[in-house]
Amino acid sequence: MAAPLADRLRPQSLDDIVGQHHLLDPDKALRRIIDSGVIPNMIFYGPSGIGKTTLASIIAKKTNRSLYKLNGTTASTADIRSVVDQLDTFAAPNGILLYLDEIQYFNKKQQQTLLEFIENGQITLIASTTENPYFYIYNAILSRATVFEFKPVEKEDVLLAVQRAFRFMEQEQNRKIQVEDGAAEVIASACSGDVRKAMNAVELCVLSGDEKDGSCFVTLEKAKELTQRSALRYDRAGDEHYDILSAFQKSMRGSDPDAALHYLARLIVAGDLPSICRRLMVCACEDVGLAYPQIIPIVKAAVDAAMQVGFPEARIPLADAVVLVCNAPKSNSAYCAINAAIADIQKGRIGNIPRQLQNKHYDGEDNPNKGQFYKYPHDYPDKWVEQQYLPYELKDVRYYKYGQNKTEQAYQAYWSRIKGENK
Structure with a gap:
């Protein structure tokens, strides 16, 4: 069974990788680190199909280290120990570069198994994850590694990979592949920055292309048909x-x-x-x-x-x-007000509820000033009377500020008039 096109055409050098200019251009930090040959423990963070695994393979090749690959979804602690057993053997004379894909699926114990060996430099860890590493990877690993964020590949860069893929398949199949104008661009646009997905689309287009006089014709309609749902990158948990x-x-x-x-x-x-x-x-x-x-x-x-x-x-x-x-007009005045009130509560700014607001039905003998003294607003003009509602310790606090919109400005004008007249 033939390997997928993305594997058959996997880049063999840094210059062959499309995209990730912010990491791999000659003047960027990661490129300089790789060129130095001294590789630290690293975490590659970003969506699938954008070169994380490819880059790890190239790093291992450039540094003459034995590359071992594990996947967090299937690997066990025994698999880690099996890699460790290769240290100081003919299988790994220059040390081991362990590429651990989907590290977020490793539990704490599995990640801790790695610590001793990545600390002493016997194993260089390159871990990859599609999830935010600061949420899914334990601090002990994070503190010993540098995080590099990979980004979806821009359409212009994906197009270069698509065109190269068509040329590769043309040589591989030893026949002419004619691509209708716009078809390659459709594939590059529809993959949502995922180069692997684009390679799969190229292969499908060629395998299902129209045959004529020994040549393969890839039409624009065929490219659209095979990529119509590819642009959606969505994971409800990611x-x-x-x-x-x-x-x-x-x-x-x-x-x-x-x-x-x-x-x-x-x-x-x-x-x-x-x-x-x-x-x-x-x-x-x-x-x-x-x-x-x-x-x-x-x-x-x-x-x-x-x-x-x-x-x-x-x-x-x-x-x-x-x-x-x-x-609709916008106002976050209530949102800001409740956030400010909650912040005070969390800081311990609470205070005693004023007596006139308490649910008091009787007074003890030790209270010389008996009575609740609550003023019922409906008994007063405009249904408002001045009295203390906030705890006295917070009597001057203002959480709510009227928004600059017609509705709240009308509220403000109304209550300014009522409260000013009835004081």
């Missing part, structure tokens, strides 16, 4: 999930309906209805808030409708709600 949700909410907060609808569409295609509904409700309350308080029940009704009808029809009330949130 960083990409939270990145899309973050972009979705920030686009609504920023009043950009086009961007918000784009991220909504990505979430719809992924089928993530609960996350859409939650972020919509949060945004209506947090970002529109008191500037247009009626939006909260409106968005709630749209969310309920979406949950009841399900996809594909759910996209309609969701789109209505997203566009409404984007176009």
